[in-house]
Amino acid sequence: MSALRTGPAGPNATKSPQPHSVYLHVPFCAVRCAYCDFNTYAGLEALMPEYVSALCREVELVGASAPEKLLVHTVFLGGGTPSLLPVSAVKKILDAVNTAFELLPDCELTLEANPGTVDFEQLAGLRAAGINRISFGVQSANAHELQLLDRLHTFAQAQTAVHNARRAGFARLSLDVMFGLPYQTLPEWQHTLHAVLALNPDHLSVYALILEHGTPMQAAVTKGQLPLPDSDLAADMYEWASATLTQNGWVQYEISNWARPPTAPHSPTQECRHNLQYWRNLPYLGFGAGAHGFAGGARYSNALAPQAFIKRMRAARPSAFPASAACVQRTEVSAAVEMSDTMLMGMRLTHEGVSARNFESRFGTSLEAQFGAKLRALQARGLVDWTGERARITPGGRLLANMVFTEFI
Ligand code: SF4
Structure with missing residues (x-):
């Protein structure tokens, strides 16, 4: 584990050479999963070209409003489902980021992908565009659980996506899995974790299902159509996963995240450097609908709806760093x-x-x-x-x- 980078207190954070992180939100999904409360929308694909232009404009304006050209060491395209974007759109976004900021040579560039929405050509295109870390939402190896979650892919598609990503040259690959699902038994969870480990990822995010207010799954539990997941069983699942991953040489570095240790003394760590920036409370810039950021001594967030974000950016003029015209809330941080x-x-x-x-x-x-x-x-x-x-x-x-x-x- 590398030492925590130090930075100056509060409002002076951007005057240090502390590298920033960049988060770009892609609020489009093919379908809404039953448990998801993220800021994402199904059926708005027609907005993609305009949204990408608005995103690039926001990057350009915020970059220009910074007190100096900022160093960036991680870029993360999250969502939503960024893998729904054509490769040409991802290239356009990365070009805008590259122009607005100074990307460090070892910059980590992650893209979140749904295993049901990528093929080999697209993965090869993303790798060629500069994406060097891919994160697949696999969630379960059990067909009935994937159906319960409304995931649009099968586990076989996840296996193919991982295989294609390796073939396309992704040396850093992360998988997300979930436990504590309604009806889920310990052996079913054990099957998922073993099946996912067999895919040989470099990083694992292991999340307990949270019944978020307003989601179809929470409504079904409230109406008694689904059982409330058993919290004691979920705790057993977490402890079993933690012990199993440790026995298999994995290093837990965050409550829900594990990394494969470096293969050689100076080989790069497999921890997600982008998320480490959040957990170390270091500066990051958020772009896109509903994105939030922390930089220049302020926290801020953008308008949630993609249409509102596009409208605001269409008429945008430079704003006070780090926010843009899409900002709806800004708080100076003491x-x-x-x-x-x-x-x-x-x-x-x-x-x-x-x-x-x-x-x-x-x-x-x-x-x-x-x-x-x-x-x-x-x-x-x-x-x-x-x-x-x-x-x-x-x-x-x-x-x-x-x-x-x-x-x-
Ligand atoms: S694919 Fe991910 S972001 Fe989209 S609805 Fe499902 S869980 Fe939410």
């Missing part, structure tokens, strides 16, 4: 809030946690002075390990993570 956010996010990092030395270097005050009493109280409950040099969540705390996070809000 040093106190930035410290709390750093704890809240850093507690997700199971191995790295929050380092006392880096905290003091960033904020000019000690971790002990700011949060020592809270950390000791959490330690007494067995939820956090606080050595005076580093604070991190314990294995027991991972199952009660929300309880830990709320202490820092």
